[in-house]
Amino acid sequence: MRLVVAGHGPTAHRLIETLVERGFDGTITVFGEEPRPAYDRVALTSYLSGKSVDDLTYRVPDGVSLRTGVKVVSVDRAARTVTTDAGYTEPYDVLVLATGSAPFVPPVPGKDLPGCFVYRTIDDLDAIREASRDARAGVVIGGGLLGLEAADALRGLGLETHVVEMSGWLMPRQVDEGGGSVLRNHIEALGLTVHTGAGVRSIEAGPDGRVAALVRPDGEAVDAQVVVFSAGVRPRDELARGCGLEVGERGGIVVDEGMRTSDEHIYAVGECALAAGMVYGLVAPCFAQAEVAADRILRGSAAFTGADMSTKLKLLGVEVAQFGAMSGALDVTYMDPVAGVYKRLFVSDDATTLLGGICVGDAGPYNTLRPFVGRPLPGAPSDLLFAGAGTTSTDLPDDAQVCSCNNVTKGKICAAIADKGLTDVQGIKDCTRAGTTCGSCVPMLKQILVKSGVDVGKALCEHFAHSRAELFDIVSVRGITTFSQLIAEHGTGRGCDICKPVVASILASLGRGHILDGEQATLQDTNDHFLANIQKNGTYSVVPRIPGGEITPDKLIVIGEVARDFGLYTKITGGQRIDLLGARVEQLPAIWRRLVDAGFESGHAYGKALRTVKSCVGSTWCRYGVQDSVGLAIALELRYRGLRSPHKLKSGISGCARECAEARSKDFGVIATEQGWNLYVGGNGGFTPRHADLLAADLSTDDLVRTIDRFLMFYIRTADRLQRTAAWLEGLDGGLGYLREVIMEDSLGICADLDAQMERHVATYVDEWRAAIEDPDKLRRFVSFVNAPGIPDPSISFETERDQIKPVLIPLEAVRS
């Protein structure tokens, strides 16, 4: 079968993806008018805040022939061909029209002046950005969902922004007048000027022929060099009209419940289609239509019978949500103009059935109550206005829709949990697609899991329902390389100080680039961000690696000179190296350049990583020693340096049973024997000291190294966030015996994997500090003030104690008042 698709937007993409996934065996040819493949139009605005075209672009499935920059200009239904603007003709057996819609530009005088734009495509945004460079002010015509989004974009481009809305309040399709007034307060507080109940008389040009002002019907002029029309959209049904297909009175290609037009060989899907009596302007129903059409093309019998138009969004920092009906016999309203919150529920005349609701400033009721639309109220209406009070998902009947984006009912989710033994939200997402689009139903998915008896207490934080170990597996198995990708696919929101460093650490453990590369840099806490440990006055420490504690006099002298020249406090640490304290951020690169030139490298004192491998002098010097503990310590420290882990890692090597290196207080400790080495694991100093347990005795050096490799990698894979090896080992089901089975007898069959992972770490190690001082981009961050790079932080000062510096602290109470 030859399938031809006209238009390559999100809907066309979903159609093609579904067909390919389901094994469609014909040819697919797609014509897209835009100069690039389909992209996520819903996320269009993020293009202005730094997302690239690539970030937004969908992946075109293999085998699909896509012609971008080509417009279909006519359809010959008798010959079953389409013709493009280049005059090329393509035959089809089945044609799908997915031509979307075009912004409606009202016939205002001046609408075509340079400086007037619409807001629909990447090209539109490029043009708006360009025009905004020399502009002071901008006006958006239309105060609906898209208009406010465009207004936010203009604000982000630095323009004084106005919004002109014809109706009496903002977002008239989603909220009522009360909600509109609360929304307006929010938006005005952000510095935008809102004109409601206002039309446009004309748009006036300045002397340069470009837009200079917008004139309201009352004659008042609004200064503006950029005008964006966002006054609604019109379905692009011109191809259908041209070939005589039935179209609606107010536009839109008429389709039946199988998305078929009045010609049985032609389907129409997405914003160009008039389905179930209306044209849908939201992406979720468009996707549902694409799936129905794909099913029909594959000879299925799926039907599109309408979709929930509930919306929840966050615009300019304000939550706005609407679900179900926007009116009802009775209603309950809660309004707090000071806090900027408005919530209203509509109920049936006997006050028993929930009909719908509107929320501004707090979308809580949307999440908890949307599934109850058309059902008995789960509690007293006034209680329900306070998000979720008294409601839980178990009160929901099985046929209630939990995920409206993907049309998934509670019953379907419960069945998936029971049949597939799902234990987490990710599992539900994978099996049912629930929660994969807007994410607003994820809290409900969690509740359903809990009520199904699944323990979800392991969630890392509010952004991930997974434990650290699960995230590690996801990142490793799916080859994920960025936090953005991980959170988009497996989490919600934008992360926090808990999940970001965890993911940064996982990416680093798996060797996915320098920790300050690209987006990874933003995930790091301040220590990793500046490759140095923050001290109480906001200065940082410098700790070069001294493997095994062995150092030449020359290198010792360099450390002394650097400390003297930069006025740093020096102290010998418990890990057999030297702390240099009191460095300001802008000093760090110069300090490190000196150290790197002298052959030092980062000691990772700032990272959740291997710290030091401490050693005694061993058999080389000590009259009791039986093995070269220093040699082994250096080898191990160099092997595992830079290895990121759930928490810091410490090690010690003693040359005989007298144990001078205190190896048994370390995460992994080695004590020499006559025959080889004894390996101890899970030791800890700190808060709850613990002696390490003997894992294996009398190992050869090779066996020892292999066992430590696997121990560390298994720990890194499976431990919780900030769980030292001691707590991890104690929590390990089966304890030391189990650990031995896994890493020495390969009971899980993962040893080859663990080995390979460690080999990769060893092979790809680079000194983070050397990489940083050689990269001007990474160096840019090392300033106290971006607007005054040469100026040190004036709040940092020192006094002298025992001939060295000591921080002068700012008295807290005085500043707090």
Place this chain on the structure above:
Amino acid sequence: MTILNETATRTDRWTPVCSYTDLLPERGAAVLVGTMQVAVFRTFDGALYALGNFDPFSGAYVLSRGIVGTRGGEPTVASPMHKQVFSLVTGVCVDDPGVAVPTYPIRVTDGTVEVSVA
């Protein structure tokens, strides 16, 4: 309408501090405005926020170096010192609402970030 005058008077209060592209998404930076230290943040969606750089819990000027994220949808920064989380919108400490840091107006003009501390 008095838009032009309004713009003019407003401009006086604004201090240009850096270019928008100097700010990494989801990261903060400290700027010096006169003798005041202001922490400016650029969030994922491109929005900008400005808080006082002083961390009231540790007494150090370090808030600009915290991790930016969200709590229940609200953009936040966590102090790098003892991890208390502050709202970027209100400056209120999420973990201890009795404590707050000042917030300042911030905007972009021709690609230049400006804050107003007046």
